[in-house]
Amino acid sequence: MTEVSLLSLVKSYGKSIALKGISLSVGHGEFVSLLGPSGCGKSTTLKCIAGFEDISDGKILFDNTDISRRLPEQRDIGMVFQSYALFPHMTVAQNLAFGLEMRRVPKSEIATRVARAMEMVQLTPYAERFPKALSGGQQQRVALARALVIEPAILLLDEPLANLDAKLRDEMRGFIRDLQKRVGITTIYVTHDQGEAMTMSDRVVVMFDGEIAQAAPPEEVYNHPASERVARFVGNANILDLAVTGKDAAGSDLALPGGGALRVDSPAPWANGRLRVMARPEQIALTDPGAGHLGGEISKRYFSGGHVEYHVDTQCGPLVVLGPTTQTVAEGQTVALAFDPARLWPIPDPKGPAQ
Amino acid sequence: MKRLRASLLIAPSAALIFLFIVLPYITVLVMSFRAPAEGQPYGEGFSLEGYTHFFNESYYAMSLPQTMFLGLLTTLVCLVLAYPVALHIAFASKRWRGFLYGIVLSPLLVGIVVRSYGWTILLGNSGVINSTLRNMGLIQKPLPLMYNDFGVVLALAHVFLPFMVLPLLSALQAMDPAITQAARSLGASRFTIFRRVTFPVSMPGVQSGCILVFVLAISSYVTPALVGGMRVKTTTLLVVDALIDQFQWPFGSAMALILAVSAGIVVLIFARLTRMKWT
C-alpha cells in the first residue's frame, strides 16, 4: 500500500494553465475520486500521476519518494482507461500476462497469477477469447484485472464506467468498490458523474478550472459544500438569498419573504448583510398553505418512480422539492415549504466572512 | 527532451523532402533565368530569354490554352463520371463496397504506360471500337478516336478517375446519413435532397477531387504522348522535349514554371468560385 502526495502540481501548455497548483494527499488504501466538469483538470491530474504528462512545477510523491521525473513504466501503477485500452491482438490471458512479462516474472508464476486474477474478476472461462468477443462489462473487468495482476502501488481509473449502459454501470460501481476494498489498494478515480463519485469514494475531490474546490468525504461535500458552484455541481441545490436580522455567537436569524423566519448555525453574514443558504430538494417538506416557512405554488410535477419532483414558484425564486409518492399535490396548487433549520447549510462567503 | 526525441522521428523525412523537393524546385526557378547556350544545357549569366521565347513563338504559346482546355475538360468528364459511382459505393452494402472499391482502384494497380497502351488498342484506326463498328457495317471509314483531343481526354479521364472518386467517396462517407433522412422528413424529393443537401455537403470532396485531377491531367506525359501520338501538343510534352531532346534547360524550366503558375491561377480561381463559408 502506498500513499500518494501531490505537492502544488502545476501543468501549463504554453500560455494556458491546466493545473494551477494542486495539493492533495491520498492515504494508504484510500479511494479518492476526482470529480468535475470536462476541462477542470481532473484527467490532466491523472495523466501527470501516471507520467503521461510532464509536470511544469510541483512534485508527485509515492510514499515520500519523488517520482515526478520517472517514466510511466517505472512508476508501478495500474491504470484502467476509459476505452479500456485492451490489446486487441492478444487474448484475455495474454492481456493479463503482459505486465508480468514486462516485470520478468517466471512463466509458471505468470500462469498462476493470471489464473488467480481471472478468477477474481470472474472471467476464467474467457481466458482464450479476444477482447472483441467480450461484452462491454467483461472488457471492463479484463482491464481491471490487467491493471491489478501486476500488484501495482496505486490504481488509477479514468472514467472507466463512461462507456457502459446505465444498469451495468450500477453493477460495476459496486464491483469495483468491493474489489478495491478486498485488495486494499490506494485508488484514484476520475469521473464527471457525481453519483459515481459519491457511492464509491472515501473522499471526493471536486475540481473546477484547474483548482481543487473541495476535498472531503461524500456526505460532507453533499451536505456542506464549500461553495455555491460545488453545491450545484454535486446534486440539485436550492439556494436562498436571505436577509440576516440578527446574529449571536450560536447562529444567525434569517428573514424569509412573506414573514417566515429561520435560524441557522452560522458565524457571520456575507459582506452585504445577507446570507446564502442551501437546501437539498429532499430536505424540504411540502405542507399546507399557512404552515411552513415559505409560501409557493406548484408549477411542475414530475413522477419518477421512487419519489415525486415538484418545481415550486416562491418569492425566493423557483425551488425544487422532492416529495414522497404517498403525498399527492397537483400542479397549480398553493403550498407552503418547511425547512429543517439543522440541515440548512450557509454557504461560506467566497470573499471571506464579514465582521 | 521529449520534443527532441520526437523530432528524431520526422527528421529523415524532413531532410529528404527539403533536400530533394524544396532545393531542386529552387534550382528549377534559378535555371529558368539562366542564359541559353549552344552545345551545352545553359550558358553564363542570367536572362529572361526562356520566358520571352515562350510567349513570342505561337507554337509554344498556343500550347498553354490547349493544355488548360484539355485539363478542364478531363476534370469535368471525371466529375460527371465519378459522382454517380461515388454515391453508389458510399451507400452500397458492406459486401459490395469492397468489390466496387476494388474496381475503382484497379486502374491504379496497372501502370500508366499499360493503361494508355490499352486505350491505343481500343481507340486506334484498326482498334477494337473501329473494327467492331466496321464489321457491323455501321461505318466505312474508321472514326478518328485517337491522335486527337477526344482520345486524349478519354484516356486521361480513365487514368485519373480514381483520384476523383476517392475524395468524393470520403466526403460522402463522412456525411451523417441522418441529414438526408432529415431532409426527407422535411418533405424534400430525392432530387431536391441531392441538389440542396448531398451535393453541397460533398463540396469539399468535389473541390479536392477537381483540383487533383486538373493538376495531374495538365502535367501528365505518357498518356498524351501515346494516345495523342505527338499530334496533341501539351505544354508538358513541349517541356520534356525542350529539356531532354533539345537540351535547352533554361527554356524548358521557364516553360515548366509558366505551366505551374498558370495551373496555380486556374486552381485559385476555381477555389474562389466554389468557396464554402461553412467549412
Add this chain to the structure above:
Amino acid sequence: MRLATPLLTFIRVSVYVFLLAPIVIVVLASLNAGNFLTFPPQGLSLRWFWTFLQNDVFIDAIIYSAVLALCATAVSLVIGTMAALYFVRHATREAEVVRVGMLLPLILPEILTAIALLFFFYEIGIGTEHQIALFTGHVLMTLPFVFLNVTTSLQGRDESVELAARTLGASRYTAFRRVTLPLIAPGLATGGIFAFIISFDTFGISFILKGAGSAPLPIQLYDYLRFNFTPEAAAVSTVSILLTLVLVTVSDLVFGRE
C-alpha cells in the same frame, strides 16, 4: 424519378466497364495469335508470352524494376512510418505543415519533380550516374503512400492501448514493438504494397532520371510501343498486371485488410 433510377444504374455500370475496359483489352490482346494488335484476335495463343520470355530487354527490365521497387519501398516504409508516428502522436501546431510536406511528392507534378531532381543532381555533380537520382526519386514518389496508409492506420487506433502497455511496465520501444506495431501491421502492408506498385509503375521519374544502361520496365515498354505494335507489349503488360495482382492477393491473405 422512376425514370432516373435505371438511367443512373446505366451510367454507373458504364463507368465500371469504362474503368476495366483497357485492362481487360490488354490481357485479351496478349493472347492474340496474329502478328498485329487486332480485334477480334486472330485465334488464341500464348506465343507472345514465349517471345517475351526470350527477350532479355524486357526480362532485365522487370527484374530491374522489381529490385528498385523493393529497395525504395523498404526505405519509404521505415522513414514514412516514423513520420506518420510523429504526425499522429506528436505534431501539434506544425501538423498541417508536416502533412502537406509529406504529400508534396504526390501533389507536385511528377514530371516537374523529375526535372527538378535532374537539375539538382547535375548541380551537385552526380547527375544520373550510379542510379542515385533514380533511387531518390522513387523513394520520394513512394513516401506519401506509406505515410498516408500508416497515418490512417494509427489514427484508427486508440493511443491509450500504447499508454496501457507503458503503465504495465513496457518501455517506449517495447510498447511499440509488442503493441503498436502488430496493430498497424495491415496499414504497413497496404502502404508497402502501394509503394511497391507506384515505384514499379511510375513513369515520369524513371523517364527523366534513368541513367545509361538498363531501365525500368515502364520506360522499356514505352520505348518499344513508340515503334512497335506487336502483341508482345500486351504480353509484358499482362505479366506486370499479374505480378501486381499476386502481390495484392498475397498481402491480403497474410495481413488481412484494414
